[in-house]
Amino acid sequence: MRRTRLTRLSALLAVLALVAGACGGGGAASDTSTTAAAEDTPSTEAPPATEAPPATEADGGGDGEEREPVTIEWWHIQNQGAMLELWETLANEFTEMNPHVTFDIVVNENEAFKDAIQPRLQSNDPPDLFQSWGGGDLADQVEAGLVRDISDEVSDWIGDLSAGAVSLFEVDGGLYAVPFDLGMVGFWYNKELFAQAGIDAPPTTWDEFLDVVQRLKDAGITPIAVGGQDRWPAHFYLAYLILRIGGQEAIEEIAANRSFDHPAVIEAGNQLQRLVELEPFQEGFLASTWPGPDGEAGWIGTGRAAISLMGQWGPGEYANSGGHGEPDQLPSERLPFEMGWFPFPEVEGGAGDLNDGIGGGNGFAVGRDAPPEAVEFLRYLTSVENARRAGETGAILPVTKGAENSVTEPLMVPLLESLAQSEFVQLYLDQYFPAAVGEAINDETVKIFAGQTTIEDAIQAIDAAFASS
Amino acid sequence: MQTQSQPTRVSQPSAPTPSRRPLRGAPGYASWPTLAVLVLPALVVYGLFVIYPIVQSLRFSVYNWNGLGPLTDWVGLGNFVEALNSPDFRAAIFHCFVIAVLSLTLQLPFALALAVLLNQKLAGRGLFRTMFFAPYVLSEVVTGVVWRQLLRPDGMVDRVIETVGPLIPGVSEAAVQEFMRPWLGDPGVALYSLFFVLTWKYFGLHMVLLLAGLQGIPSELKEAAAIDGAGPWQAFRHVTLPLLGPTIRISMFLMIIGSFHVFDLVWVTTRGGPVGATQTMATYLIDFGFGRNRFGYGGAVSILIFAISMVLALFYQRFVLRRDVEGALT
Amino acid sequence: MAVATIPVRRVLSRTVLYVVALAVLALILVPLVYAVLGGFRTTGQIAERPVGLPDPWIFTNYLGTLRSPAFWRQVWNSTFIALATTLLILPLSSLAAFALARYRFRGREAIYTFFTIGLLYPVVAATLPLWLTLRDLDLLGNPWGVILPQVAFGLPLSIVILRPFFRNIPDDLEDAAIIDGCGPLRFYWHVMLPLSRPALSTISVLTIVGSWNAFLLPLLVLTRQDQWTLPLGVNNISTQYGTDTALVLAYTVLSIVPALILYAIAERHIVSGVTSGAVKG
Known part of the structure; x- marks a missing residue:
């Protein structure tokens, strides 16, 4: 494969200044028609700015x-x-x-x-x-x-x-x-399960997060659901830890050097290890897909696990996989319990900002x-x-x-609030890099989750994929 | 255990006649054009779709190639070295060997026992044979989809174990709970779970083979052994088993070859997971070659699988099957 | 009548035999019955009580599948591919086996050996290069891209089954045919084929079952959903509707009905096919 990888990557270093004027429109648009005939009568609220x-x-x-x-x-x-x-x-x-x-x-x-x-x-x-x-x-x-x-x-x-x-x-x-x-990817959590474990506020630092996990576990609740078979849900953890620890620079250096051998990756691996050692994941998580009754979404959707690190498509799938409600309802209406969202917490001493995202x-x-x-x-x-x-x-x-x-x-x-404040959103690492590298990142992250590899070996395997692509 | 390939005929048809060409008009003579009409169509199709591709892969296995565009990035034996050094590929080879060994040590005796059982004058044995063989006719995809449902956490298998387990004397409720695990989700047991499902699907095939072998043993021999004072076990051990040798060795051969080909069932149940615990050589090839756009690497893996299977098969033919047949397959 | 008193030991061992046989039978049947009944339940019922009868019986899963055009298209695709494969394999293999069995010519054993290599050939190892060959031939996204390789990979076994069959047909028949002025092709058509009908049936049934169940090659070759065969449909529905266990089971059960019917009709051929190949004599 003769490729101009570097120029391509630099083109892809899309620093997304997402200053989307989003922020909860409240009920403003709730009466907009959703029927099939809508296109005939232009929506009353359609902004006139467009042609x-x-x-x-x-x-x-x-x-x-x-x-x-x-x-x-x-x-x-x-x-x-x-x-x-x-x-x-x-x-x-x-x-x-x-x-x-x-x-x-x-x-x-x-x-x-x-x-x-x-x-x-x-x-x-x-x-x-x-x-x-x-x-x-x-x-x-x-x-x-x-x-x-x-x-x-x-x-x-x-x-x-x-x-x-x-x-x-x-x-x-x-x-x-x-x-x-x-x-953006972030933590979706079950507020009722948090309350049961006596947790009042979502964690804002990694140490607090680990503490929350431990308290959920102590309360007899499965803290985290993750789709280990699909692998990419697990990779969000590693990606976020790298971003929080090394910031935007770390990701840019990794891409430029075509190597995961970077202090931020090693530290991220060590922090991830702390999480894995708590054994926070659902039973059989390595065979769980993302959707499906036994998948990450199913565990969350049926209230059997408390936390899921997932993108904006999360709630809809929790409702689907949990088997709740009708498709034309909003996810929050379909889910029989209250959920919330918090950004991936900061790592103490890390270079990344709380609002930067994967x-x-x-x-x-x-x-x-x-x-x-x-x-x-x-x-x-x-x-x-x-x-x-x-x-x-x-x-x-x-x-x-x-x-x-x-x-x-x-x-x-x-x-949306967090997204609006982001100065940097990094594309999912498994999609960002060439296919072979992305797959290697997913593979190796799950191996860390399974306690089957160390971050050093993982880096070696990912770099081998870099070398071959 | 085998995938789609069918049992191999290992026996050579009666005394091979010399290939010397007879005279025109004599039996055994056909003109070259006639012979070409007879043989060429099969030879062309076979050559084009079976032989040519693997030869072709020799060419691109020495390149780093994403499958599209020209072959330019020559890497020599780099792909082969990478594959042989890859812990994942090594694990895949190992898993195939595990399945092969388990097949020989567990599935084969199980099939043999059932064959002996159905060789008795048992009412309804025809029905039993039909039913035991039935899973062989189902596709591995169907087998996998159904068993995935059965083996999922809190699925039917779990419920059965929970219900039946404590009824066994000396087994406590706690011990049963201790025993329970995600059968396809625990890297420590997933491969064995798959082996169980493979056995479910394929023991019937081997049972039928062995049954046919048993029925080929003249009953006079066993009667003679009985007259000589041999008990049933001794008769089995010293008369039946040796005479069944060729069939057993062929069953073993099919199991070994089959173990190296497992794909469909793994793909629909675990996709080689959890964390590669059930990766076979075939799933590795599809995942790491095809799935990652690495066709040069995939070509190298193909050749390695080919070489491993061929060496094993020929070795087995030469040293194990040779006693049974003259000039067997190749 | 002849048995006046049956020894107690014999009754005991009989009982043990039956218990073992029935236990294995249960092991075979339970998954199948579970799947069939599962299709009559709702996913909720299955989740609540994995073991149990439908309550109430739900017919929508089966009826929905039977009304689905996609399902019937897959049935048709599977049928077409299986029949086309068989209809090609029969002439190709029997002509070649005929030549290899009845005629003596230089290179005959070499050609036969060349074919038998295919028996050891790990099909999976061939998949990736085969796929590239099919791409060069523009056969991807085309049912013939499945049919022709299936024919090619089916030839070795068919030839190996047929050759001894043809050999064992007495030479006298050929002598008579020659005297009657019958050329090789007419001899093949009028004498050999009718006489080898059992072997041909065996090959047909094995080919149909193999093709019906094939997964890997169709997965990679049939890139358009309207070309899919049933195993691809089953695999897809089990990921697509992973949440709807009952529907997945219904679809799966319906997909195996044709194979089971064929097995019921042609069990003898299937069994003799797998044994004739392997067992000496």
Whole structure:
């Protein structure tokens, strides 16, 4: 693999100044229609800042000339709940406005998606639109010529989206995907279980956090659920500890040196070791996936464990995997107990700031041979009205300007506040680095969780992956 | 234990006739064009999809290659060295050996015992045979999905153990609780749990093989042994077992080869986890080669798996099966 | 009638035999019954009481699956791939085995040995290079990308089963055919094939079952969801709807019905297939 890794990485060192004017819109948007007919009557609250809604434009195109029938093959991973329905509704609406467009929607669960997209991309036959997290994977796809630079196609409207979110999907100055969601990883916790253990306030330092874990354990409560089989949920712990201990500089140095042999990583490993020694995880956590009844989300959703380190998609999945409520309700309404959120605590003496985060977004990459309609559809999907509809589900945090306050889910408020104060959000490390390195990070972190390796050996294994990619 | 491959015929058809070409018009003569029509289609398909790929992989295994684009990043034997030094790949090889050894020491005697049992004049033995063999017909995917449900924490297996355990004399409730664990989630036991499921699926195959072998043993021999005063055990030990030798050795062969091929079941139950505790050579290949876009490395791993399996199979053929057959497979 | 008094020991050992056989039978049946009944329950019921009867009986899981177009498409895909594989394997293997069995020519044993290597060949090791070959041939995302390799990997066993079968057909028949002016191909078609029907049935059944259950190759080759076979569907539904255990079980159970029916009809062929290969004589 002859790669220009360094230049690519530097392009990816997307320091996300996410000054999104978010912050809990309260009930302001709660009455916005969520019905399928919404696009006909522009939402009363849609900010006027944007240009003519894309729907109109697409309509206009349809009126003028007969267009060749096209099918858009669209792979996404919103496989449950309200988002699954919303994506389907949007596709139907788009077809209604553009009768020559039909959709072939392929829905997969997160892990199943990764399995399925791999041979598909390797066979040089990318779908028209597919889930992307940016980072090393997207860079690989760019290098393989599987995705299309859409900078010119979207130049009219990409400015309507948060620049920080868009930058996640830029590679060497080109844009290859359009984001629809951006958020940050943090601790979701069960307030009732905290109360049972006599814990009044969430911890703000790592030592306090370890103390909380111990007190939960003493109270007979499983402190932490983690999806050890999927591995990436575990990697959040290591990533955050590195960030809190070494700050932004540490991550930049790791990327520049292409080596995890860094004091901050070693210290992070030692701190992680302290957590692991408390044996805080659910029974069988190494075989737990993220979703599912026996998964991390299931343990949280059924109130069997207290804490989960997860991104903005957490609450929706806790409700799904816990088997609560109807998909059209907000996660907090569905969950039978009260939950809260707190940022990953500071490590004493660490260089990182409490509001800096590990996070990332979801976007749709555009396949090399996708019809122009696919990009038009992305415009429709990320238009303010539709971004608001997505935000109202409480399952994602939309990135379209003017849609931020559509997030009425109260659980998201502290997360959004923290995000607004962030000066640096680092993309999940397993996505940030090339695939082989990301997988090695995940593998090695879980081995640390299982007490099967030391941080020194882990660093060696990760660096071997660096060397081979 | 084996995956999709079918039992091997090891016996050579009766005395091989010399390949000297007979005269035109005589039996055994066919013109070259006719022969080509007969043999070439199979040879082409076989060569293209079975032989060519592995030869091809010799070429790209010496490159660092993400599967797309040209082969430029020559690494020599680097991929082979990396694989052989990788603790994960070594563990995968080891796990395959564990499954092979357990198959030989537990599954084989179990299958043999049941074969002997069903060789008795037992009412309904046809039905028993049909049922015992049935799991062999199910796919490993189905087997894995169902057993994953059964083995999950607080699943059916746990409930059964909790209920039945304390009923065993001398086993306390506490001891049962001590014994309970996440069967697929504990790195210490997951491999054994999978072995159990593999046994569930494949013992029927070996039982049927051994049963056929048993039925091929003339009953006069056993009667003669009985007349000589041998007890049932002695008759089994000194008459049946030796005569069953060839079948047992073939069963063993299938188990060893099969152990090296396990993929589907592991992939749908544990995906090689927890923390690599059930990684097999095949899951390692898919995970680390295919899944990480490392096709050059994957090619090297393929060749290593190929070499390990071939050496083992040929070794076994030469030193164990040789007694049974002349000029067996290769 | 002949047995007037059965010795007590014999009755005892009989009982022990039955107990053992029934215990093993239970071990086989319980997972299957659990899956079948699980499909009639709700996920909540299963979670609350893993052991137990449906209460009440729920039919939506099975009916929903039976009404799902995706399920039937997978049934069709699996059927098509299994039948196509079989219909190709039969002529290819029987023609080759015929030549290798009945005719003497230079290189015959070498070719036979070349085929038998495939029996030892670890299919999994071939997967990754095979996949690249299929990509070069533009067979990815195409059912033929599964069918042709399955044929190729099925040839060795089929040839090895057929060759002795063809050999054992008496030479007199061939003499007679030659005298009647029958060429090799007509001899093959009119004499050999009809006589080897049992062996051909065995090969067919083994091929169909193998193809029906195949997972790894379809997983990597069938990259479009509308091409998926049942094992891929089962695997996907078990991750996709991991939370809905009952639905997963219903789908799984329905996916094995065809295989079980085939087994019920053709048990003899399957069993003779696996044994004929392995047992001498």
